[in-house]
Amino acid sequence: MILFRHFPNFLRRSGDHAGAELVKIKGTVILTKNSLNFNVSFLNRRHAFIGSGVSFQLISSTVADPNLGGKGRVGKVAYLENWSGGLESIDARESRFDVNFEWDLALGIPGAVIVKNNHHKEFYLRSLTLEEDVSGEMRNLNGIIVFDCNSWVYPIEKYDYDRVFFVNNTYLPGDMPATLKGYREDELRNLRGDKVKRQLQEWDRVYGYAYYNDLGEDRPVLGGSLEYPYPRRGRTCRPSIKTGLFQFLLQLLSGIYKKRPDPKSERRESRLPFLKSLDIYVPRDEKFDMVKMSDFLGYALKSVGSAVIPGVTSVLDGTPNEFDSFDDVLGLYDGGIKIPSNDVPLKMVRELLRSDGEQLFKFPTPQVIQDCKSAWRSDEEFGREMLAGLNPVIISRLEVFPPVSQLGKTKYGDQTSKITGAHIAKFLDGMSVEDAIGMNKLYILNHHDTLLPYLNRINSTGNKIYATRTLLFLKSDGTLKPIAIELGLPHPDGDIHGFVSEVFTPKEGGVEGTRWQLAKAYAAVNDSGVHQLISHWLNTHAVIEPFVIATNRRLSVVHPIHKLLNPHYRDTMNINALARQILINAGGILEITVFPGKYAMEMSSAVYKSWKLTDHALPTDLLKRGVAVKDPDSESNVKLLIDDYPYAVDGLAIWNAIEEWAKEYCNIYYPSDAVVKNDVELQAWWKEVREEGHGDKKNETWWPEMNCVDNLISTSTTLIWISSALHAAVNFGQYAYAGYLPNRPTISRRFMPEPGSPEYAELETNPEGAFLKTITSEIHTILGVSLIEILSKYSSDEVYLGQRASAEWTSDKRAVAAFKKFGEKLEKIESRITAMNSDPTLKNRSGPVNVPYTLLYPSTSDDTKVGGLTGKGIPNSVSM
Structure with a gap:
């Protein structure tokens, strides 16, 4: 009609x-x-x-x-x-x-x-x-x-x-x-464009699939194998890397023989010049528009500038590559870097980058230290950030004590935690461990199984990390208190013998108080790496790209599901291509600044082995982590066990709105299950997503059949949720919390100091210096902060949830009316979030650092359309 x-x-x-x-x-x-x-x-x-x-x-x-x-x-x-x-x-x-x-x-x-x-x-x-x-x-x-x-x-x-x-x-x-x-x-x-075999050019409009074979010739190809499964990326048809006989002889003569690259590896664009390195093929309609590209380049140049001078200056000071104190770190924000008047080379760089004044390249002050410079160190804030920080999607309820492992015993031996009741008894407000578990009072941030298989390799690179388990107790005021942190290492006699560990519990003051702060830092390092590699990159960016490709290949622009989903794909292929070129590639910024280093993408491939699209429906995720239970009387059919869980509370409201919108929209065009089954484009789309886009998962039985309206609605809801709200929750809070690296360090460079060692003595005489020598170094901090400043900024042309780039996206008045209703529901959610953030009884909404939780504030009005580090709003898509 x-x-x-x-x-x-x-x-x-x-x-x-x-x-x-x-x-x-x-x-x-x-x-x-x-x-x-x-x-x-x-x-x-x-x-x-x-x-x-x-x-x-x-x-x-x-x-x-x-x-x-x-x-x-x-x-x-x-x-x-x-x-x-x-x-x-x-x-x-x-x-x-x-x-x-x-x-x-x-x-x-x-x-x-x-x-x-x-x-x-x-x-x-x-x-x-x-x-x-x-x-x-x-x-x-x-x-x-x-x-x-x-x-x-x-x-x-x-x-x-x-x-x-x-x-x-x-x-x-x-x-x-x-x-x-x-x-x-x-x-x-x-x-x-399946018949196009040549290298694709900017005017080509071809959507196709490829493995992650362009990360660098000394990195494994991800995708297409049982060992390294991975979602597919967009096809570029660049030539493969080839090492012929002539190149082989040259390597022998020069003494720099390298292992021949995987024949499936694709040649990368040169990283120089800078703009050329960004010119990676994606269909032109998937590229940033001119406003977005202008913003991106402006942010990048500013942040690169912010890194240049401090990086050079750090080499010139008395302790190169190190911060001497927390005041030194604060200097990045409070006053910038002062250039000596006689320092001609640095002044030349300043003039080249057109920065004014002697105080150069000052970073914006992260929200976590705007109100108070030391509140981030409190145990309450450490626990709160697991519920309302930049990675609120990992914490789970502890159901078995001591915590157990899912690693196979035949290879890794007994990996059961060595935390005992004696370690935690005095922190349970008079409860026994059994009562605390039965009353849903114990929670865990568990990075043991993910990291332990990689520790020997990672720790051989210069980084020194542990496999961590962090136990937390839910207090009567709704806050989480960390009560034990286990730092584990592979057994020195081999994996089959299990692991060795030390357990730390809260202490205040003195050397043991500093060691407790270090234990929290080791846990934060792990959470930072898992956040960036898994919660952020893998579970939003990487898993959505195959859906972008399949939608354009199989669903016409006039197809109702194309119209529903396409706004949630904006810029995803472009930002992913840029990431493969400068961020997640061999020697890229992520490998330099995050602890897994060269094993980062390989580790994310290992986690992808257990990935299920259906697990990322928010209610399912909350149930799986045990932080919610089924409740047929609630709108989302779940009840939270932590009432003041800002990510989950706001997330469920957003989830319900998306689900209602998807249901009303799909019911317009699919009045019965038979219409779904007979939609040849929809069936081709779903088949291709499973067999090509996520081809390494094609034989898994958890995929829902696209044979009924309910499955279409649930799948669409999940895709919209991942692309919009989930990505917003794990991306746009990065600078607010990790812009100050002592709060969210990404690297640990030495193990916990042991009594009797010089490092232990330093804990007594210079606790701040010892802490800073353990976590991310000065130059890596500057580089990491520069990166997350870019990632955390909203573009000035962002299109937010509840908005469309074009008012004429459809002629169907029924769809327009349903979309208007969706926007009105989001506005009510905004008002509710504002009210909750002002409620002093909800201590996790702002916490000791006084940072209101606004990452899941939809932004349907015009008050956040200026872009920048607002920390507020849900863009439609994985666009940064």
């Missing part, structure tokens, strides 16, 4: 031509010229002068052309007018243009349009709108027709097919007008 809004002045009669009754249709085009490199050359000026630069041809949705195999008849060519200037500038990027069509009334209603670019540079086509005339020449039409295009259109020589755009109607495959089905199928075939 075609639904249009009423709009006057659609048609003007042109008169009959050769028996046809032609009418004039006025069209309005909104587009963006490529301002990064768009120069109006002589040839472009010639096209503009003769009026043939950009052409449009409407396609009939009702009349077939036998010469086109039954596809819709194509109307007369019309040209964009006034290319050089446009009618008006809508904003700094977009302009409005006229195009006037002559349309044969006998062809009925236009349903698609062919667009050709005869210029020599690409442009971004936002939309084409056709307007109605009061005379009602086209009686079947009762409003405007909108083509919501949102695509880069390259010069015609870049394509071997026509660029076709459809009206913003929504059609299941079987409901599409017969005259448009061929165009729909052609478009999907072009996007798959």
Whole structure:
């Protein structure tokens, strides 16, 4: 059913031509010229002068052309007018243009349009709108027709097919007008590009799959094997790395022989020059737009600048590569780095980076130390951040004491925790351990099983980490108190003998108080690595990319599920490609600044072995971690066991809103399970996600069958949740908490000092210095803080949950009404979050550091649209 809004002045009669009754249709085009490199050359000026630069041809949705195999008849060519200037500038990027069509009334209603670019540079086509005339020449039409295009259109020589755009109607495959089905199928075939084997270029619109074989030739290929399973990334078709005989002989002669790379490894772009290293193929419509790229480069250059001077300065001071005290760390924010007046090289760098004044490259003060410089060290804040910090998705309820391991005993021996009741008895408010467990009072942050198999390799690199178990007690005021931290290492006689460990409990003051602070730091180091590699990268960025690819390959832009999910894919392929180039690659920033080093991505592959999409539905996740129990009387069917759990409380409200929106939307187009089963595009999409995108998981039985409306709703809800709220919760709080690295160190460089050692003596004489020598070094701190400052910033053009980039995303009034209802529910959630953050009885909402929990504040209003380090809002997609 075609639904249009009423709009006057659609048609003007042109008169009959050769028996046809032609009418004039006025069209309005909104587009963006490529301002990064768009120069109006002589040839472009010639096209503009003769009026043939950009052409449009409407396609009939009702009349077939036998010469086109039954596809819709194509109307007369019309040209964009006034290319050089446009009618008006809508904003700094977009302009409005006229195009006037002559349309044969006998062809009925236009349903698609062919667009050709005869210029020599690409442009971004936002939309084409056709307007109605009061005379009602086209009686079947009762409003405007909108083509919501949102695509880069390259010069015609870049394509071997026509660029076709459809009206913003929504059609299941079987409901599409017969005259448009061929165009729909052609478009999907072009996007798959399965026959394209050459290296893909920026104008290619090909979505395909590849392994993670571009991280560096000395890193294992991730994906396609039982040993290293992984989600697929976007295909680029870059040449493979090859070491021929000549290169092999050169290596022998030079004495730098390297192991021959895996033949499946793909050649990487050079990291120099910087901008070239960022030019990695993703389909152009998946790339950052000009505002986002401008923001990204601006943030990157600023942060790189912030790292340059302090990094050089740290080499010049009395203790290179080390902070001498917490005051030294605070100097990064309070005053910046003072450049000596006689330091000519540093002054030259300052001038090159155009920074003003002698106090250079000052970082913004992280929220965790804005109100108080020392509250982060409290046990209460340490526990609170597991519920409302940057990684609130790991903590689980302790159901068995002592904690047990899931590592196989035949290989790793007995890995049962050595924490005893004697260690924790005095911290249980008079309860026994059994009573505390029975009353749901004991919780655990458990990084033992994930890390222990990698400890020997990681600790051989210079980093010194433990496998940690942290036990916490839920107090009567709703806060969590850490009561024991176990630091474990592989048994020196071999894995089969289990492990060795030491247990630390809370102490205040003196050497043992410092050792307790160090024990918390070791646990925080592990949580930082797991957060960045697993909670953030793997469980949002990496697992969503296959869905982005499959959706574009198998679901037409007019398909209802494409319209539902596509906003939640914005920029994901682009940011992932950049990550593979400069962040998670061999020698990349993550390997340098986070403890697993060269084993980081291999470790995330090991965790992916147990990944299940269904586990990441928020209610399922909470139940699996034991922090909630089933409750059929609640809206989400679960009841939290920690009432003041900000991530879970806000998350469940957001989850319920998303689920209600997905349900109302899906029910519009799928009135029965049979419609789901008979949707050929939907079935092809789901098959490809399982067998290609997550191909290493294709034989697992947990995948839901796409055979009913309920499974479609639950899957859509989970995908939207992961892409929006889950990613926001684990990404945009990074600078607030980890911008001050002593609070969230990412590396530990030496083991816990033992009594009698010089390091132990240093704990007595210089506890701050000893602490800082153990955790992330000065230069790594500066580099790490520079990175997370970029990752934590919202773009100024961010599109938030409950918003759409285009008001004309669909012509279906039912979908528009359901989406409006979704936005209204999110506004109520915002008000509720604001009220809870002001409630002094909810101690975990702000904590000792006085940082309100706003990461799951939806931001449907305009108060957060400035971008930057707001720590507030849920973007639609994994966009940073």
